[in-house]
Amino acid sequence: MGDLARLPLLEKAPTTHAGLLAWVEEVAELTQPDRIYWVDGSEEENTRLTDELVAAGTLTRLNENLFPKSFAAFSDPADVARVEEQTFICSENKRDAGFTNNWMAPAEMKEKLRGLFAGSMRGRTMYVIPFVMGHLDAEDPKFGVEITDSAYVVASMRIMATIGTEVLDKITATNAFFVPALHSLGAPLAPGQADVAWPCNPDKWIVHFPEERSIWSFGSGYGGNALLGKKCYALRIASVMARDEGWLAEHMLILKLTSPEKKNYYVSAAFPSACGKTNLALLDPTIEGWEVETLGDDITWMRIGKEGELRATNPEAGLFGVAPGTGWGTNPNAMRAIAKGHSIFTNVALTDDGGVWWEGMTDEVPAHLTDWQGNSWTPDSDKPAAHPNSRFCTPISQIDMLAEEYYSPDGVELSAILFGGRRKTTVPLVTEARSWTNGIFMGSTLSSETTAAAAGQVGVLRRDPMAMLPFIGYDAGDYLKHWISVSSKANPARLPKIFLVNWFRRTADGDFAWPGFGDNARVLKWAIERIEGKADAVETPIGFVPAGHALDLTGLDLTHAHVEDAVRVDPQEWATELASIEEWYAKFGDSLPEALRTELEGLKARMAAQQ
Ligand SMILES: Nc1nc2c(ncn2[C@@H]2O[C@H](COP(=O)(O)OP(=O)(O)OP(=O)(O)O)[C@@H](O)[C@H]2O)c(=O)[nH]1
Numbered sequence: 044m045g046d047l048a049r050l051p052l053l054e055k056a057p058t059t060h061a062g063l064l065a066w067v068e069e070v071a072e073l074t075q076p077d078r079i080y081w082v083d084g085s086e087e088e089n090t091r092l093t094d095e096l097v098a099a100g101t102l103t104r105l106n107e108n109l110f111p112k113s114f115a116a117f118s119d120p121a122d123v124a125r126v127e128e129q130t131f132i133c134s135e136n137k138r139d140a141g142f143t144n145n146w147m148a149p150a151e152m153k154e155k156l157r158g159l160f161a162g163s164m165r166g167r168t169m170y171v172i173p174f175v176m177g178h179l180d181a182e183d184p185k186f187g188v189e190i191t192d193s194a195y196v197v198a199s200m201r202i203m204a205t206i207g208t209e210v211l212d213k214i215t216a217t218n219a220f221f222v223p224a225l226h227s228l229g230a231p232l233a234p235g236q237a238d239v240a241w242p243c244n245p246d247k248w249i250v251h252f253p254e255e256r257s258i259w260s261f262g263s264g265y266g267g268n269a270l271l272g273k274k275c276y277a278l279r280i281a282s283v284m285a286r287d288e289g290w291l292a293e294h295m296l297i298l299k300l301t302s303p304e305k306k307n308y309y310v311s312a313a314f315p316s317a318c319g320k321t322n323l324a325l326l327d328p329t330i331e332g333w334e335v336e337t338l339g340d341d342i343t344w345m346r347i348g349k350e351g352e353l354r355a356t357n358p359e360a361g362l363f364g365v366a367p368g369t370g371w372g373t374n375p376n377a378m379r380a381i382a383k384g385h386s387i388f389t390n391v392a393l394t395d396d397g398g399v400w401w402e403g404m405t406d407e408v409p410a411h412l413t414d415w416q417g418n419s420w421t422p423d424s425d426k427p428a429a430h431p432n433s434r435f436c437t438p439i440s441q442i443d444m445l446a447e448e449y450y451s452p453d454g455v456e457l458s459a460i461l462f463g464g465r466r467k468t469t470v471p472l473v474t475e476a477r478s479w480t481n482g483i484f485m486g487s488t489l490s491s492e493t494t495a496a497a498a499g500q501v502g503v504l505r506r507d508p509m510a511m512l513p514f515i516g517y518d519a520g521d522y523l524k525h526w527i528s529v530s531s532k533a534n535p536a537r538l539p540k541i542f543l544v545n546w547f548r549r550t551a552d553g554d555f556a557w558p559g560f561g562d563n564a565r566v567l568k569w570a571i572e573r574i575e576g577k578a579d580a581v582e583t584p585i586g587f588v589p590a591g592h593a594l595d596l597t598g599l600d601l602t603h604a605h606v607e608d609a610v611r612v613d614p615q616e617w618a619t620e621l622a623s624i625e626e627w628y629a630k631f632g633d634s635l636p637e638a639l640r641t642e643l644e645g646l647k648a649r650m651a652a653q654q
């Protein structure tokens with residue numbers, strides 16, 4: 044302890060992990076906080092921190108009878124979503140970041156960041172949050188330590204991950220490697236300077252050093268920019284770890300489906316941000332006899348099991364879900380979980396009785412609200428009451444339908460993988476891939492119209508491979524090769540079937556071609572029946588789509604012709620699509636796996652044969 048005595052800020056450090064102590068000291072020297080606080084993760088600590096956040100005006104305490112132990116936060120209007128333009132993968136070589144990422148040389152970026160972080164925590168507390176993504180008792184637990192000057196981040200990380208003393212003790216006892224994840228709001232306080240409710244900096248930098256496995260995030264307090272265990276670690280850094288260690292880190296939900304015959308199936312699904320993962324994960328089936336339970340709603344780690352099966356786990360402990368559109372009608376399971384409290388809402392509207400509201404929560408629109416920017420709001424207002432990317436942050440354990448397998452470090456064997464996006468046209472409701480590699484092709488060419496989950500224009504069509512475009516921590520072509528190489532180690536008979544889905548196709552009248560939400564269980568049923576060799580399909584050049592009569596429409600006001608329309612493969616639309624896919628693949632240059640180019644050639648040939 045002799046060394047520690049020279050570090051007054053670290054005197055009471057609850058660890059002897061030399062690497063961790065050295066890093067905490069280095070960061071404290073750089074950022075100059077008023078004090079250092081080691082987060083223990085306890086209930087008592089959470090009460091204290093949230094009390095302080097209420098006093099500071101960052102959190103608004105909600106009506107205890109409506110949402111127990113819950114709070115609302117309202118961000119700076121310029122800090123409402125992930126900032127992809129300011130997100131960087133700083134690998135040693137530019138080539139290793141690939142064409143899908145922003146890149147800067149690590150030394151240059153470090154110099155820039157050191158300048159930004161210098162003194163950035165003045166007047167604030169520096170919180171040290173030990174955390175683990177996935178199970179603490181996993182064979183190879185994935186540890187991280189987030190240093191942040193935001194107590195809102197501490198309270199949110201407590202919901203989203205396992206944090207605190209039990210994690211730190213294991214890091215110390217096993218002298219474990221941890222991902223150093225440094226976060227600052229970039230809003231130091233001069234002596235006597237009053238704070239604002241949502242401190243942040245107009246200059247935002249979300250930076251990853253993949254070889255070092257470290258994260259530096261500056262200037263934002265929001266979601267995926269600031270809760271560094273989530274997108275930054277569990278996807279971007281983890282995808283690099285996964286490449287090196289032979290597994291996959293994916294932007295996927297996991298659900299468990301039980302058939303009327305009581306057989307269990309596990310399904311994962313990759314959809315881009317705000318394209319329906321949380322809703323599908325918490326699905327309330329509208330067909331008799333089929334049951335859904337949840338394992339995860341946003342991130343899935345997959346590896347090949349001992350028998351060559353593909354196994355999946357969810358490394359997160361909470362939901363950070365899109366609020367608008369989440370309602371008693373569309374997603375009652377999410378609403379029940381939220382209603383249990385212990386939640387933090389960001390950028391939703393407040394009701395006059397101290398509850399929260401957002402567009403789509405209830406059919407009836409309240410007569411008066413306070414909108415997310417603090418303005419008085421009535422149904423006549425021309426702006427939405429809640430920000431389109433407003434979020435609820437809720438412990439996953441509050442989901443009544445949480446599958447017990449969520450708690451198993453071994454995870455579950457997948458039977459099906461869905462890839463999906465938000466496409467008004469072209470992409471059928473559901474298409475079964477012709478083969479595993481054809482399914483990887485579908486994933487690699489996945490496309491979607493952009494949403495409010497990231498800063499920038501909404502509704503622009505872009506390719507989003509495996510829904511990982513903003514999250515692949517290395518070269519995108521290498522990432523696709525890795526998918527092929529990992530799965531080549533599986534038992535081919537045990538590999539899941541792959542399906543492409545699109546809940547967002549429109550009819551000629553502009554309506555959704557498919558009711559979606561709970562009715563998506565009908566699509567899952569067809570997928571499972573295909574796995575069991577029981578359901579009819581029609582072969583198209585892009586894959587197999589349900590025959591009109593093959594989708595269970597019991598209780599729906601839809602006809603077989605309606606289904607045929609929803610799964611139509613339109614030659615004209617696909618001619619345009621093929622040109623767009625060619626353009627997309629050209630961007631990969633040499634790094635595109637040959638097997639996928641062959642898939643594209645096959646699709647072109649099948650299309651041409653149809654003309
Ligand atoms: N029409 C239609 N809309 C849907 C469906 N599923 C989800 N949505 C809407 O899509 C939006 C986003 O849904 P989420 O389930 O929160 O999306 P997500 O993929 O979990 O989003 P992230 O948390 O950003 O990754 C919400 O407004 C939903 O109401 C569906 O089946 N049909």
Ligand SMILES: O=C([O-])CC(=O)C(=O)O
Pocket residue numbers: 124125265266267268273274315316317341363496497
């Ligand atoms: O990361 C966030 O801020 C929210 C999220 O889940 C996503 O955008 O996919």
Ligand SMILES: [Mn+2]
Pocket residue numbers: 315316317341
């Ligand atoms: Mn997400």
